[in-house]
Amino acid sequence: MKQGQFEQLYQPLWHVMELEIIELEKPDGRLKGSELASFASRYRRLCHFHALAKDRHYSSHLVDKLGDLVVRGHQQLYRRKQPFMQQFTSFIVAGFPRLVREQQRYVWWATALLYVPGLLMFLAILWQPDLVYTVTAPEQVSSFESMYDPENRTLGSARESDTNVQMFGFYISNNISVAFRTFASGIVFGIGSIFFLVYNGLLMGAVAGHLTNAEFTQTFFTFVVGHGSFELTAICIAGAAGLKLGYALLAPGNLTRKESLKRASLVAIQLVYGVIIMLVIAAFIEAFWSSNNILMPWQKYLVGGFLWTLVIGYLVFSGRSLRGERGQG
Template sequence: MKQRDFEHRHGATWEALEEWLRLGKDPEPDLPALYRGLCQQLAMAKERNYTSQLVDRLDKLVLAAHHRLYRQQTLRRNIWAWYLLAGFPRAVRAQINYVWLAALLFLLPSLVMGVGSYVSDTLIYTVMSPAQVVGTEAMYDPANRVLGRERGSDSDLLMFGFYIQNNIGIAFRTFAGGILLGLGSIFFLVFNGIYLGAVFGHLSRIGFGVTLYPFVIGHGAFELTAIVFAGAAGLRLGQSLIDPGAQSRLDALRSASVEAMQIVYGTFLMLVAAAFLEAYWSSSTSIATAIKLGVGGFLWLLVLGYFMFAGRGEVSRAT
C-alpha cells in the first residue's frame, strides 16, 4: 500500500484522536482499541519506509495515547478505592429511609415467623415441604462432619461459586423487583424474611442452634445486610415510578437508577465476601464455636461501624 492510500485510510481517525487528546471533549473514544491500532500502523509505517514526518506523527500519537490510556486506568482504580472508602457508605446513608423500610420488611416477618416456628412444630410446613424440612435439619445436625450443604472436603471452591450465584441471584431479584412499583422488592424481602425466620425458629426448637448460629453469624453480617440494601435500592426505583415529581416517570426512573446502583455495586461485593466466608470459614468444623461466634460478632460490628462512620470526613475523590 502506498503512503498516500495509507494516510487516506487512517487519516481521519488520527485527526479525531489528536483533537480529543488535545481538548478531551466527549464523546470519549474506545482508547484501548485505538491504541492497539496505532501501534500496528506505526509498525507498518516503519516497515514500509514511509516518510519520517509520518513516522514521527504516529510515534507522538502512540506515546500520547499510551499516557492517556494508563492515566485513565489509574483514575478508575482510584475511583474504586474512593467508592469503597467513602462512596458506598455515603450512598447507603443517603437512602437511609429506604434502608430502614427494607430492614423492617425483612426483619419483622422473620421475627414473627421465627417465634411462631419456635413455639409450633408445624408452622414451618407452611413455607417448606416435609422433604425440605428434613434436608434443612440434616444440613445443621450437630452429628454431621460438615456444616451447611453436604459436600466433599475438596469442593470448597465449587461451593464458593454456588454461594456467589445463589446470593447474587436473591439480591438481584430483590433489587430488580423494584421496577414493579416496588412490589417485587417488598415481596422478596418479606418472603426471604419469612423463610429465614421459619428455619431459625424450627432449628432452634429442635436444638440445632448450636450449629446453626456459629455457621450463620460470620457470613450473615455481609449477606443479610446486602439483601436489605438490595431491597432498599429496589424500593428507591419503585418510589420514582409512583411519585416522579416534576419529572416524567422515565426521567425519574433514570435518576433513581443512578442512585440505586451506587448501593447495588457495593451490595454485590458484599455478597462475594459472604460467599467466600460461607464456603471457607462458616462450614469449617475445625474452628471452635467460641472463635466463630467471636469473629462473627466482630464482623457485625465492623459492618455496622463501616456504614455508620466511613466516609464522613473529607476523602479525596479521583476525577
C-alpha cells in the same frame, strides 16, 4: 426551605466546586490527589442541589449558575477520569457507605421488611412448630435438618480445599441471584422488592425457629453468624435499591415517570455495585470460614460479632469528612 436558607447552607460547597473547576480549566491546572479523589462525590451533590433548585422553582439566576457548574464539572470529571483502581478504591472506602447513608430511608424500610416478618415467624414457630410447613415444603425442612444435624457432621475436620472453592462459586451465584431478584423486581412499583424481602425474612425465621426447636442451634447459628453480617445487610441494601425504583415510579413529583426512574436508577445501580462486593465477601466467608468444623463455637461467635461490628461501623462511619456530613436539603 426558602432560597436564602438554601444558599446559606450549601453555597460553601458549590463555591469550592467552582474554584476547583476554574483550576482544572486552566491549561496546566491540577488538583491535589485527595481533592481529585473526592471531586466526583462533590459533583454528585452539586447535581443534587441543581435538581432541588429547579424543583423548588428558585430564582433563574441560581438555577442557571448551578446548571453552568454542573456542565463544566461534567466536562472536567470525564476529561480527567481517575484510573479504574483509584475509582474502585474510592467507591469502596467512601462512595458506597456514603451513598447508603444518603438512602437510609429506603435501607431502614428494607431492613424492617426483612427482619420483622423473620422475627415474628421465628417466635410463631417456637410456639407452634408445624407452622414451618406453611413456608417450606417437608422435603426442604428435612434437608435443613440433615444439613445442621450435629450427628451428621464430623467434628474436628474441614472440607477439602477444592470443595470450598466449588462452594464459594455456588454461594456467589446463589446470593447474587437472590439480591438481583430483590432489586430488579422493584421496578413493579416496589411490590416485587417488598415481596422478596418479606418472603426471605419469613423463610429465615422459619428455618431458625425449626432448627431451634430441633435443638440444632449450635450448628446452625455458628454457621450463619459469620457471613450473615455481609449477606443479610447486602440483601437489605438490594431491597432498598428496588424500593427506590418503585418509589420513583409512584411519586415522580414534577418529573415524568421516565425521568424520575432514570434518576433513581443512577443511584440504585451504584448501590447494587456495592451489594455485589459485599456478597462476594459473604460467599468467601461462608465457604472458607463458616463451614470449618475445627473451630470452637465461641470462636465462631466472637468472629461473627466482630464482623457484624465491622459492617455496621463501615456503613455508619466510613467516608465521613472530619467536619461530618450535612443533610441534603
